[in-house]
Amino acid sequence: MEKAYKKYFWLFVLPTLIAFTLFFVIPFLMGIVLSFCKFTTVTNAHFVGLSNYIKAFSNKDFLNALWFTTKFTVVAVLTVNVFAFILAYALTRGIKGTNLFRTTFFMPNLIGGIVLGYIWQLIINGVLAKFGVTITADPKYGFWGMVILMNWQLIGYMMIIYIAGIQNIPTELVEAAKIDGASKLQALFKVTIPMVMSSITICLFLTLTNSFKLFDQNYALTAGGPAKKTSMLALDIYSTFYGRNGWEGVGQAKAVIFFVLVGILALTQLYFTRRKEVES
Amino acid sequence: MKAKKKNEEPMTMEVSKGTGAVMTVILSGVAIAFVVPIFLVLMNSFKNKLYISDAPFALPTAETFAGLGNYINGIGRTGLVAAAGRSAFITVCSVIAIVLLTSMTAWWITRVHSKISSVLYYLFVFAMIVPFQMVMFTLSKVTDMLGLGNMFGIVFVYVGFGAGLSVFMFAGFIKAIPISLEEAAMLDGCSPIQTFFKVIVPILRPTMITVAILNAMWVWNDYLLPTLVLDSDAPTIPMAVQYLRGGYGSIDMGAMMAMLVLAIVPIIVFYLSCQKYIIKGVAAGAVKG
Known part of the structure; x- marks a missing residue:
């Protein structure tokens, strides 16, 4: 049978493979090569060794973006997951209106990043107007603005995953805990939370990569202002490419560094999920 | 129907009626907080652009009401x-x-x-x-x-x-x-x-x-x-x-609000019409991805 299938490579694989090669493999390889070159278009590139990487690592904006992204990611991951778990826990108690609540909390997740950015710009600027400033007056405003935005967008999504996790817990376990005289709080920490660890791992990494790679929301909400102080990594790479002539190579080097960081996060996730599979 | 059945299954620990009522009230508050941003955008899309940035929480009045002006202007410009x-x-x-x-x-x-x-x-x-x-x-x-x-x-x-x-x-x-x-x-x-x-x-x-x-x-x-x-x-x-952001960071807020509304409406319609598939799909995608 495999032999019969093999003959159909051209039909089943080739179309995807051509698109994949043109729009992923080639751009990726070119990207690696160009990170060691100086260029303004692809055709006038010449080799400059590690100089782009040295420039990237000594670039104040890049280091600031790296720090800002890290801070933002930590705060966003913690807040989103705590709130999402609380909501999921509340929505699995069989109370009235559960479905309506679930629908409402999930909705912001479908709205695109650019639109989200402008919605929150309106609200945050409206609040700050009482103090006579705007969101780009202080990097603090942009930071917390993005944290709030991210919570609004992602809580519903993570909540859905937590709900699925909590509903998969065998009822006997909780019954047994009840009979043994466990209080509600004890049941939560000794039964529910340990039993949804795999959902927690998934949600932690989903929020982690989503926050780390954030671009649209950042671009629309503050555009990096004031003075690039609220630029995250993805936005900093973008503005290095398209906002600074002659720095395309540095932009590409920054992009490679960014890719390596995201890759490390993905490998860590793989390590944790694999380990869990072995345990269970 | 299916989702309803799920809720009737014995969950990890059901709460008493009184606690349930309190929780419903609290969750309703949270739900309102989730919807308010979209409502604010909708409300401001009917206000004159000069009255949006500084007072987005004020309801439109006879003076600030712009009718469909923002929509016409925004659609024309974008x-x-x-x-x-x-x-x-x-x-x-x-x-x-x-x-x-x-x-x-x-x-x-x-x-x-x-x-x-x-x-x-x-x-x-x-x-x-x-x-x-x-x-x-x-x-x-x-x-x-x-x-x-x-x-x-x-x-x-x-x-x-x-x-x-x-x-x-x-x-x-x-x-x-x-x-x-x-x-x-x-x-x-x-x-x-x-x-x-x-x-x-x-x-x-x-x-x-x-x-x-x-x-x-x-x-x-x-x-x-x-x-x-x-x-x-x-x-x-x-x-x-x-x-709409234009040069120097200036934004026509009226047109912006109207365009945000128009950008959100199709998404909400799509969401409400195939909600079941979307929520399931997203959860399944997360588990596999």
Whole structure:
């Protein structure tokens, strides 16, 4: 049978493979090569060794973006997951209106990043107007603005995953805990939370990569202002490419560094999920 | 109906009626907080642009009410109607192409055991973790060189860049389909093409819906890729919204609010009409991805 299938490579694989090669493999390889070159278009590139990487690592904006992204990611991951778990826990108690609540909390997740950015710009600027400033007056405003935005967008999504996790817990376990005289709080920490660890791992990494790679929301909400102080990594790479002539190579080097960081996060996730599979 | 039944199953620990009522009240408060931002945008879209930035929480009055002025002005300036058409075209075509092509590819590389298929599989998995910024510049150059910088060409770009995740998801489900089904089809005289479309596709339907929804959300909301690939005078919705920012960071807030409303409405309609699939699809996608 495999032999019969093999003959159909051209039909089943080739179309995807051509698109994949043109729009992923080639751009990726070119990207690696160009990170060691100086260029303004692809055709006038010449080799400059590690100089782009040295420039990237000594670039104040890049280091600031790296720090800002890290801070933002930590705060966003913690807040989103705590709130999402609380909501999921509340929505699995069989109370009235559960479905309506679930629908409402999930909705912001479908709205695109650019639109989200402008919605929150309106609200945050409206609040700050009482103090006579705007969101780009202080990097603090942009930071917390993005944290709030991210919570609004992602809580519903993570909540859905937590709900699925909590509903998969065998009822006997909780019954047994009840009979043994466990209080509600004890049941939560000794039964529910340990039993949804795999959902927690998934949600932690989903929020982690989503926050780390954030671009649209950042671009629309503050555009990096004031003075690039609220630029995250993805936005900093973008503005290095398209906002600074002659720095395309540095932009590409920054992009490679960014890719390596995201890759490390993905490998860590793989390590944790694999380990869990072995345990269970 | 199904969802309702789930709630009636004994959960981890049900609360008493009194606690339940208190929780409903608290959750209603949270739900209102979730809806207020969208309501504010809607309300401000009917106000004169001068009264938005400083007082977004004030209801429109006779003095500040702008009627449909912001909508007319905004649509005129951004060409949002045409942009919505373009967004719809690109999303529908890309999603169909991605679902069809990547499911076929995933089936082939799962069923055929050769070096090529395992190399391809790992390449697709690898592609999933590469952030767009890594290929952003070179991808837009390749698209330019091939003359694909239009709303037809961008469909191929989405297939290529989106192949990784979709192939990975399909492959995960195809592995679980017993091969005996295909052997039986083969004995009945099905060609591989018939086997795929008559046996595999019906089984893959739920996965196809999941993949379609995840990709539709991505393509419809995508900003950066179309900005780099498409002509700036033929924007998609997110691009058209971004154009309102204009030079020096000044924004016509009235037009902006109206365009945000128009950008959100189709999403909410889509969400409410196939909510069940979306929530399931997103949860399934998260578990696999």
